[in-house]
Amino acid sequence: SSHNNNTKPDEEDEEFQVLTAVQTTYNKIVIIDTPKSTLLLLDSTHNVHSMLNKSISKWTGSYWDEFATLPPVVPPGPMAIFGLGGGTAAHLMLHLWPSLQLEGWEIDGILIDKSRDYLGLCDLEKHTTDGGVLNIHIGDVFSPRAAISGGYAVHAATWLELNDKLMPNGRFMVNCGAGEEGSTAMISQNDDSSMDDTWRLNATIRALCEAFPGQVNWKKMAKSAGENYMALTGPLPDLSTWSAALPNELNSGVNQWRACN
Template sequence: MAALSSMAISCLQSHSRNESYFLAYKPSQFSKPLFINPSLNKPRVSISFCLKPSDNDEMQIRQESAGEEEEEYWVVTAVRSRYNEIVIVDTVASRYLLLDSTKNVHSLVNKGGQNWTGCYWDEFSSLPPIIPNGPIAIYGLGGGTAARLMLELWPSIQLEGWEIDEILIEKARGYLGLSELEKPTSKGGSLRVHVDDALSPSQDVSGRYAGIIVDLFADGKVLDQLQQVPIWLDLASRLMPNGRIMVNCAGIEEEKAATNGKPQLLLGDSVWEMNSTIKILSEAFPGQVSWKRTPDSQGLNFLALTGGLPHLSDWSKKVPIRLSETVQQWKLCETS
């Protein structure tokens, strides 16, 4: 997840009477998780919207405070579902999906056909070479950002994306190109979308997946259910032999804002112990969890990987060159 920078607000006609809302914008400090789109090169802030019914069809937007540098963006659609406040915004370079009260970015689509994001989504594309042949589940599909790059890099891959919010999927199909990802690739790869609760016990089908990507958040935090050992054991039961789970674990709550509103970076091989999700994973799979941290420019997110530390040199040779250096940054979780 990420946040956009301060931008000048423009008005856009709503596409439906049911999508007419009043949106108030103000910049604020990121909630975790986060990332920066390098092309924006602006201070890290999130966009806070307050959705309220409007009396007319036109999208009304009020800018409550402006940043020092401004870049135009347009609200494409905004609607409240059972699970989310959903806002899709455009900039010149990209389109973003903002969710829930934090309005962190949960998906992005770059314009011009570039599917690399410079963010943790790219890391998920390193998973296929270190798992058996078989389908990969994405729990927390959002608008399909991770799936889009994975299908480009591994066009024969079979993906199953899970998202609980039916309206979010509807908007992603209409505005984020998700429907195109559901069509088979030239190599037979595909994305099958499930609108359901990925963590429901009814989904426990033993040995179903070669890999599972977990990117499940609400209100800027990893889902509370994922702070329990039994749920991870249930998810592991869905894996084929030698299958792996890769997890977006967000950041460290204890990190305090330093100068210029930037979080203080905590370093060291045991820093993973300050991330609650990785700690739970390590309890569930002792000695079998690896971790890495994205750089400050990508949001300081932690990632975790089950199944023990892969042979990093071999792994590096099997991924696209853009990922070859980053996969060598994985470390086994070892207590201090």
């Protein structure tokens, strides 16, 4: 999901221009242009939910890059993005793996329109020379149960329901957001292995572990990358093989994945 993160705009990018600002049923959308990138902000926290870099390098140095590491550890076939937002993860995935078929789900149709206008989303809807494409679906991925309330990611039943949509040996990779404030002391009083337990601070990872016991892996992004927790379901991949399939910008990061104990 692109809708839960801790990344703030770079404070060095002082010059910026508001390209569009609109309130929808689901979001307060603000898209700003800076010298380095175009940024999508979705709420009053000014967290960055999507970004499009203007430099030659498309990598963000944040959790979006992680999604581009997924194709080597899943079976060939279509990949879904729930919470497409402005399409940052989709841009990176098709950049690195131009034959992918991506199915992007986003509940906010106005957000998609604005992302097509300002964040290059429409470019991804055209087939690449290798046949890859992003197909966009406006609506609730949980329909016909479309009235599902917020916070669904912290319930194991949600993941069991979504699991029915996975192909055999498919996986979820999830941006789980930050840990819970005030819980750190509880964990840090443990023994020296406490760092291996910090995933317990994240409600979404706890729900995933309840849904898929012994089949959840996690990592915590660096402070410079927002300190988000990430989760990957299924057996822990062979990290050296996985790393070897990735470009230099991404290959060292996969070594931080570990199984939830």
